Amino acid sequence: MKAGTAVVIATLHLIGFYILLNFDASLLVTALVFFSIPIVLMLTLFVVLLDDSSDYPQLAKNDEFGYSDKKKDDLWIL
DSSP: OOHHHHHHHHHHHHHHHHHHHHTTOOHHHHHHHHHHHHHHHHHHHHHHHHOOSSOOOOOOTTOOOOOTTSOGGGSOOO
8 A cells, every 4th residue: 555545544534533523423433433543543654654665766875865956055054
């Protein structure tokens, strides 16, 4: 599963919980959705962290991670 799909599913889960609260759904259904929120968010976190659908280039020796559209001298350094 891609990270974007996991985020969309988690967002729809939270929106569904909000809708259940506002339309006075049964307490059992609302409680089940409420207690499943941490599980859905943890699964989303793992999917996002483990998503390898994009290949990122390896940094060469003495190469630094940074903005590809900016020169190193143009960046403000603390």
